[in-house]
Amino acid sequence: MPNARTKPACGCPVAAFQKIISGKYKLRIVWDLKDGPLRYSEIRSGLLRGIEGTGEIAPRVLSRELKALAENGLIDRKDFGVVPPKVEYRLTAKGRSFVPVIAAIRDWGSAHLGGHVRQAQAA
Amino acid sequence: MPNARTKPACGCPVAAFQKIISGKYKLRIVWDLKDGPLRYSEIRSGLLRGIEGTGEIAPRVLSRELKALAENGLIDRKDFGVVPPKVEYRLTAKGRSFVPVIAAIRDWGSAHLGGHVRQAQAA
């Protein structure tokens, strides 16, 4: 497509975004994956950081979010086909392009919603 | 922030963000409000742009989102106390600071989720 149409017409992309990241863990999963591929249980335990007495995450839930993320092309599932099972999830290019957006969210959140997270960088 | 909590970077702000913008219309409302104050019904009709056959938005739903947004300090409700009723909603400073984040979302969405930022007409 030639020429950038900077025409804020409708909120469609926002709605689409909402749909894609609907779910409690999707954003966090993508965020955690930004540092490299992770296995199922690594994602799971990573998700538990920062959650106090909420109990565990139902495998069914995590599984579903992972699948949805994969279907939306944000992450890629790599099954090593070994036993015991080993599966890795990694960001796709699309998923990586999404990281800055989450960074913006995180940044805003830490600035306006309690701010108990250190800045990621120094200016 | 007096006490050095300095918890390591967790997904907390992201989770908080998720909570605040939970709801189908919150992001769109804030986005629509970025151009200036709007009245209840203006928001309502503005929300309908880009939604095809989804039907109307239940006043109860919109009302709740507005209230939640106000309680989270993103928007401000201004009741003119006249009859017929006139109420305006406008972004607070916090809400305005949130607009760039939505812009990032929108930007990413239009780049990776179809890219039809322009109207769905005049293909």
Add this chain to the structure above:
DNA sequence: CAGCATCCTGCGTGATACTG
């Protein structure tokens, strides 16, 4: 280890009706 199958519950969302 990485899931899937099943059941259950709360709440977000929508529709309809009513009011100041």
Add this chain to the structure above:
DNA sequence: CAGTATCACGCAGGATGCTG
């Protein structure tokens, strides 16, 4: 016009148990 009240429903999300 700008809501509130009430009812109903689907689905996200959690708990538990099982499997390859």
